[in-house]
Amino acid sequence: MDIDTVLWSRLLTGLTLTFHVIYATIGVGVPLMIAIAEFVGIRKKDPHYILMAKRWTRGFIISVAVGVVTGTAIALQLALVWPNFMQLAGNVIALPLFMEVFAFFFEAIFLGIYLYTWNRFRNPYVHWLLTFPIVIGAGMSAFFITTVNGFMNQPEGFALENGSFAAVDPVAAMLNTATPSKVFHVLSSAYMTGAALLAGIAALVILKKGVSAYHKKALNLMMAVVLVFSALTVLAGDVSAKYLAKHQPEKLAAAEWHFETERGADLLVFGWLNDQLEAVGVLRIPKALSFLGFGDFDAEVRGLEEFPRDEWPPLVSHYLFDLMVSIGFVILGISLLYFLFKFWKKRDAYNKWLMRAVLWSAPLAFLAVELGWFYAEVGRQPWIIRGYMRVEEAATTSPSVVWLFFLFLLLYIVLGTISVIVLRRLFRHNPAEAELEKHLQEQAASRGGDAR
Amino acid sequence: MISYELLGITVLWLFLYGYLIVASIDFGAGFFAFYARLTKQDHLINRLISRYLSPVWEITNVFFVFFFVGIVGFFPDTAHYYGSALLVPGSIAIILLAIRGSFYAFENYGSKENTLYLFLYGATGLLIPASLSVALTLSEGGFIVETDGVVALQYYTLFTSPLSWSIVALAIVSVLFISGAFLAFYASRADDQPALKLLRSYALFWSTPTIIAALTTFIFLSQHNARHFDNMMDLWWLFGISVALFMAAMWLLYSGRRYGLAFICVMLQFLCAFFAYGIGHYPYILDPYITIADGATHESMGIALVAAFIGGLCLLIPSLILVFKLFLFDADYVKGKK
Numbered sequence: 001m002d003i004d005t006v007l008w009s010r011l012l013t014g015l016t017l018t019f020h021v022i023y024a025t026i027g028v029g030v031p032l033m034i035a036i037a038e039f040v041g042i043r044k045k046d047p048h049y050i051l052m053a054k055r056w057t058r059g060f061i062i063s064v065a066v067g068v069v070t071g072t073a074i075a076l077q078l079a080l081v082w083p084n085f086m087q088l089a090g091n092v093i094a095l096p097l098f099m100e101v102f103a104f105f106f107e108a109i110f111l112g113i114y115l116y117t118w119n120r121f122r123n124p125y126v127h128w129l130l131t132f133p134i135v136i137g138a139g140m141s142a143f144f145i146t147t148v149n150g151f152m153n154q155p156e157g158f159a160l161e162n163g164s165f166a167a168v169d170p171v172a173a174m175l176n177t178a179t180p181s182k183v184f185h186v187l188s189s190a191y192m193t194g195a196a197l198l199a200g201i202a203a204l205v206i207l208k209k210g211v212s213a214y215h216k217k218a219l220n221l222m223m224a225v226v227l228v229f230s231a232l233t234v235l236a237g238d239v240s241a242k243y244l245a246k247h248q249p250e251k252l253a254a255a256e257w258h259f260e261t262e263r264g265a266d267l268l269v270f271g272w273l274n275d276q277l278e279a280v281g282v283l284r285i286p287k288a289l290s291f292l293g294f295g296d297f298d299a300e301v302r303g304l305e306e307f308p309r310d311e312w313p314p315l316v317s318h319y320l321f322d323l324m325v326s327i328g329f330v331i332l333g334i335s336l337l338y339f340l341f342k343f344w345k346k347r348d349a350y351n352k353w354l355m356r357a358v359l360w361s362a363p364l365a366f367l368a369v370e371l372g373w374f375y376a377e378v379g380r381q382p383w384i385i386r387g388y389m390r391v392e393e394a395a396t397t398s399p400s401v402v403w404l405f406f407l408f409l410l411l412y413i414v415l416g417t418i419s420v421i422v423l424r425r426l427f428r429h430n431p432a433e434a435e436l437e438k439h440l441q442e443q444a445a446s447r448g449g450d451a452r
Numbered sequence: 453m454i455s456y457e458l459l460g461i462t463v464l465w466l467f468l469y470g471y472l473i474v475a476s477i478d479f480g481a482g483f484f485a486f487y488a489r490l491t492k493q494d495h496l497i498n499r500l501i502s503r504y505l506s507p508v509w510e511i512t513n514v515f516f517v518f519f520f521v522g523i524v525g526f527f528p529d530t531a532h533y534y535g536s537a538l539l540v541p542g543s544i545a546i547i548l549l550a551i552r553g554s555f556y557a558f559e560n561y562g563s564k565e566n567t568l569y570l571f572l573y574g575a576t577g578l579l580i581p582a583s584l585s586v587a588l589t590l591s592e593g594g595f596i597v598e599t600d601g602v603v604a605l606q607y608y609t610l611f612t613s614p615l616s617w618s619i620v621a622l623a624i625v626s627v628l629f630i631s632g633a634f635l636a637f638y639a640s641r642a643d644d645q646p647a648l649k650l651l652r653s654y655a656l657f658w659s660t661p662t663i664i665a666a667l668t669t670f671i672f673l674s675q676h677n678a679r680h681f682d683n684m685m686d687l688w689w690l691f692g693i694s695v696a697l698f699m700a701a702m703w704l705l706y707s708g709r710r711y712g713l714a715f716i717c718v719m720l721q722f723l724c725a726f727f728a729y730g731i732g733h734y735p736y737i738l739d740p741y742i743t744i745a746d747g748a749t750h751e752s753m754g755i756a757l758v759a760a761f762i763g764g765l766c767l768l769i770p771s772l773i774l775v776f777k778l779f780l781f782d783a784d785y786v787k788g789k790k
Contacts, residue, residue: 065557069550075517079524080542083535087528091749094525095756101521102764105514109771112507170756397602398539422558
């Protein structure tokens with residue numbers, strides 16, 4: 001019975017986070033794209049880019065709404081579903097949680113202002129400046145909440161006395177060893193995903209209705225961002241792997257099915273495990289794991305055998321890790337290919353196959369974000385605070401958590417479906433070209449009004 | 453030198469009060485918008501309501517998260533007791549908040565004129581204060597039992613308690629009263645006479661139940677938690693000021709002038725009552741399990757939180773002033789010219 005409530009608590013939290021991460025990634029990634037588009041538009045005096053910023057904002061606000069309400073849900077569920085975790089860890093992680101809300105507050109205020117002041121300022125840069133607090137607020141909330149997750153992986157900044165935390169140093173807990181690599185990875189992948197989403201939409205319209213000036217510009221701009229941030233994401237992944245090899249070796253070992261400690265360890269790609277826990281059908285890259293972990297082909301990598309069996313992370317994390325990494329490289333490859341085609345004039349960069357690849361990189365990017373979080377969270381099992389508190393000690397004891405899981409599942413299905421319907425309705429019968437025409441007329445009219 | 457835990461709870465209480473005001477305006481507006489559509493008067497007030505709410509609905513939500521994260525941060529024991537006991541009512545509140553927030557956005561930024569969305573928006577506006585007020589009822593003690601470290605909520609006691617029902621009633625009617633008073637003020641700023649007439653009648657109508665529910669809550673509290681009641685009686689003068697401010701607001705609304713002052717009176721009326729209630733609760737956060745002194749977090753965290761708080765306010769207050777200047781006190785915007 002007790003184990004059941006723990007399992008359902010995990011499922012409920014996993015469900016909420018899985019759903020929230022989709023909208024949260026949009027929430028962190030897209031504001032930067034809006035800011036870039038508006039800046040380019042003002043700079044080049046090109047109404048296409050201004051319209052881009054406007055249209056993206058309109059879609060963005062719908063996904064923000066879902067992100068806000070699911071974010072509220074996860075903030076409350078932390079205490080409702082994991083009361084003993086919050087009672088213990090609250091002493092150490094309250095500061096970043098608190099500051100995350102501040103960052104969010106800041107973003108919420110300026111998002112409201114940004115939305116309703118498009119034509120209020122004479123100098124267009126004033127309105128553009130409003131994107132700063134939005135981009136910074138979104139990035140800061142990602143930063144603070146990621147430090148909390150970092151703490152759960154790498155608990156620091158306290159001493160343990162009779163089962164409770166003492167001598168707490170909130171700042172040391174926040175800036176724990178896991179924080180830099182995690183924040184880097186989260187932010188770069190969120191920006192990559194935001195750009196991949198908008199590039200994918202432009203590619204979809206090009207596939208359906210042919211190339212137009214507006215969508216060409218949107219695609220070019222976003223693919224450049226994808227290129228930069230997918231390269232940074234690969235770099236961030238490398239930094240994270242080096243962090244894991246040094247500080248959380250059991251997590252990396254589980255992802256790589258690396259059982260025996262050895263020098264010059266091989267990297268295993270995909271495959272499966274047989275009954276004797278031997279990897280079969282894998283693609284073996286000699287000594288690559290040592291290089292990935294330490295930047296040295298002959299470095300020693302610690303294997304799972306060094307850890308007690310009941311502290312092994314689930315071995316399924318291998319697939320999560322491999323899929324995430326593969327998708328990362330695929331997206332980087334697609335953006336490289338796109339610019340190769342653009343500069344190599346003989347080839348048409350807007351051909352059907354490349355547009356399809358760009359279109360697919362949007363859902364793939366989201367999938368990689370989800371897989372990355374699954375790996376980060378599953379790889380930390382059986383701990384909720386690594387080394388200090390196990391998941392089953394932290395969960396609620398209330399059996400109601402079972403039916404709450406299904407209630408929330410229903411809620412997320414409804415919210416997800418309706419948000420997609422509403423988003424489609426917003427843009428389907430309102431193509432960019434028609435809106436641009438209207439936009440230009442309005443501008444002319446207001447200029448005429450000023451003259452009078 | 454005031455202790456950090458007392459400073460913490462005071463600030464959190466202020467934030468809860470802030471939420472009470474902004475959320476009441478929001479919740480009540482949702483109900484009025486839906487009611488007006490049912491009675492075919494929506495053309496009078498819907499535009500007015502959505503002009504105010506669209507830029508600020510997200511801010512309202514943050515006030516709530518802020519209080520919640522703050523209380524768990526300052527007093528981690530609250531997570532153990534309230535977290536365990538409130539799993540079901542809290543989750544229901546989350547679901548209602550989720551429906552409400554997203555459907556507001558769907559209706560206002562997405563597809564206009566969807567009556568189902570408006571219904572969900574309006575109905576949840578009354579159910580949320582009801583479900584949230586359960587937490588206030590629990591804090592009075594007697595509804596939570598802890599055996600062997602396992603916390604359980606006594607649903608039967610809760611649902612048969614006249615105190616819990618009068619708190620629910622008080623929450624709902626004061627939401628409608630506060631919202632009516634604010635929207636009347638907003639309509640008068642917009643110089644929108646038909647809307648003003650309608651909203652003024654809403655505010656006047658809901659004032660009487662507010663006072664009745666406040667009285668019954670008083671009476672049932674005296675039977676349920678004599679200590680809290682006696683403490684509050686020592687603060688009789690604060691309640692006296694509160695009643696006087698209520699009368700002043702009523703008179704201003706009734707005579708139909710100075711709506712801004714009337715709303716300020718309503719705000720101060722609730723501020724006095726809310727703080728008298730809160731001070732009377734001292735030293736308990738959850739009677740009898742958590743006191744302010746014992747339940748507080750470590751000193752270093754408490755000080756860090758207070759520091760973060762002051763830093764945060766330095767960012768927030770100017771930004772909030774900017775929002776108010778742009779959307780509340782800019783007469784042209786309110787009238788719909790911008």
